[in-house]
Amino acid sequence: MTQDLTFITKTKQLIDNLKSVCANFGLGNDGNEFKIITQVFLYKFLNDKFRYEVKKQNPELAAADNFTEALNALDEEEYQILLALLDPNVPRLHGYQLISHLFNKQSEPDFAKTFDDTLRQISIENADVFSVKAFSGAKDSLFDELSQFISDSSQRDAFCRALINKLFEFSFEEMFEEKYDFFATIFEYLIKDYNSDSGGKYAEYYTPHAVARIMAAILVPEPVKGVRCYDPSAGSGTLLMSLAHQIGEQNCSIYSEDISQKSSTMLRLNLVLNGLTHSIPNIIKTNTIAQPYYLTQKFDFIVSNPPFKLDFSDFRDDLEKDSFKDRFFAGIPNVPKAKKESMAIYLLFIQHIMHSLSESGRAAIVVPTGFITAQSGIEKSIREKLIKQGWLRGVVSMPSNIFASTGTNVSVLFLDKMADSEHIVLMDASKLGQTVKEGKNQRTVLTREEESRIIEAFNHQEAVDDLSVVVRKAQIAEKNYSFSAGQYFEVKIDYVDITVEEFQAKLNGFEERLVRMFAEGKALDSEILVNLKNLKFKA
Incomplete structure (x- = not known):
């Protein structure tokens, strides 16, 4: 634990130092600060990961007084043999692309150009594994020319030197010797300043870790192998990471779609940090509803916290075409007369997820709690199909303010094409949790014991007083397909x-x-x- 805390402290210090560099060069809270911090952090991680893996394969290099010089001394044949020994998901770097090499070259003229050229070459040589694809198939670049974000060209060399000096101060290599299983903490710290309404629309990046853990533990109660996991609105991938940890990173492949370039960038970093580099080529930047890249593919596990309200009027009418009707069986929300941005796009994501499940697929979807009791419309049509098809495994209604960024009450819908329709678990966890203050917002936090209580009751199909009921699909049909646990609780009268x-x-x-x-x-x-x-x- 002490070692873990040391790593966490050093990594947070690195992030703070990089932010300090940006601030000192006039980029504090600038729109480009996000790119600089994440890309430099990624470069640091790739650098240290390469060094760690090479040292494992070559004891002579590991024992060398100067690793960079020893690596540069290899001839081309020796270098290619070394690369062949590495796992395909390990980055490929040359000695002159390492941080230590740039650190020793920083006094030379035009250092900013050397820095940018190095990152560009790394990006090109590692594009097959580390690049994110768009719907068109085009691949993004790992790194921008970071020095160009400094408008005063006379300051660019100094800016790049400052970045390299911060990267040189410590190594991640020791972390790879341990089970570095606290990336969620680091990742949250990395983007915390970009996760506020004042700084942009980054709220999508945050699904509370407690919710993510509950979803994963209920979805995967027993070991599985060789499965395909998917999130059609992945954000930075919190749900996918929890799911992968539950399954085992080596036992699953990750697939995702998201319209946001920033989300795709953060997800790539998250995959790298969590040992899921092999899934980076499966990250697709696209509009999942209008241009689904994985439309014809099916998945074993799907997790999603889709946007609840979003204006999709620009392509809403296109969804009425025959080519979309199989997917959107329950219908497409109309454009409201007043606030277009209040369009219930999450209803399209639920239908898309149902369409994307394999024959034995399971899904966990965060929905506004109003969805589970709506008396008519698309909401009821979806619920009705889930019951008639026998796909509903259960629902967990979460406490209010479980998300700090929104006051919307949420529930988690659990689907399973092999569900036991005679034992559907409906749970009302709204009374659990403790209220904490986060900035100007209040948030409800579940304890680990409460998480376990929810997971165990759900997976064991237990009826617990004031928490859960176990019902048959016929009972749900009788209640107008309501998924609210409260409508099924027995009324108990205390008497003496x-x-x-x-x-x-x-x-x-x-x-x-x-x-x-x-x-x-x-x-x-x-x-x-x-x-x-x-x-x-x-x-």
Whole structure:
């Protein structure tokens, strides 16, 4: 634990130092700061990962006094043999592309150009594994020319030197010797300054880790191997990471779609940090609803926290075409007359997910709690199909303010094409959790014990007082397909056995109070009449 804390402290310090460099060169809270921080952090990680893997394969290089010089001394044949020994998901770097090499070259002229050229070459040589694809198939670049974000060209060399000096201060290599299993903390710290309404629309990046863990543990209660996991609105991948950790990174492949370039960039970094580099080519930047890249593919596990409200009026009418009708069986939300941005796009994502499940597929979807009780419309049509098809495994209604960025009450919908329709678990966890303050917002946080309580009750199909009920699909049909646990809880009346004497005493007490109240009421009526008679009109 002490080692873990040391790594966490050093990594947070690196992030703070990089932000400090940006601030010192006029890029603090600048729109480009996000790119610089994430890309430099990625370069650092690739550098240290390459060094670590090479040292494992070549003891002579590991023992060398100067690793960079020893690597540069290899001839081309020796270098290619070394690369052949590395796992395909390990980055390929040359000695002159390492941070240590640039650190020793920083006093030379045109250092900014050397820095940019190095990152560009790394990007080109590692594009097959580390680049994110767009719907068209085009691949992005790992790194921008970071020096160009400094408008004053005379400051670019100094800016790049400052970045290299911060990267040189410590190594991630020791972390690879350990099970570096605290990336979620680091990742959250990395983007915390970009996750506010004032700094942009980054709220999508945050699904609370407690919710993500609950979804993963319920989706995968038993070991599985060789499965395909998908998120059609992945954001930075919190849900996918929890799912992969639950399954085992080596036992699954990750697939994702998201319209945001920033989300795709963050997800790539998340995959690298979590040992899922092999899935980076499966990250697709696209509009999942209008231009789904994986439309014809099916997935074993799907997780999603889709946007609840979003204006999609620009392509809404296109979705009415025959080519989309199989996917959107329940219909497409209309464009509201007042606020287009309130369009319920999540209803399209639910239908898309149902379409994307394999024959034995499972899914967990975050939905606004209003979805589970709506009496008509697309919401009810979706719920009705889930029940008739026997795909509903259960629902967990979360506490209010489980998301700090929105006050919308949410529930998690669990689908399973092999579900036990006679034992559907409906859970109301709204009374659980503790309220904490995060900046200006209040948020409800579940304890680990409460997480375990939810997971165990759900997976064991247990009815727990004031928490969960287990119902049949026929019962749900009788309740107009409501998925709300509260509508199925038994009404319990507490009573206490009393003697005849105690009962008579209570009855006499009630009579006495009633007589007294009647007398007080009669007196008050008389007083009101007297006052009315005394009222006089004055001109």
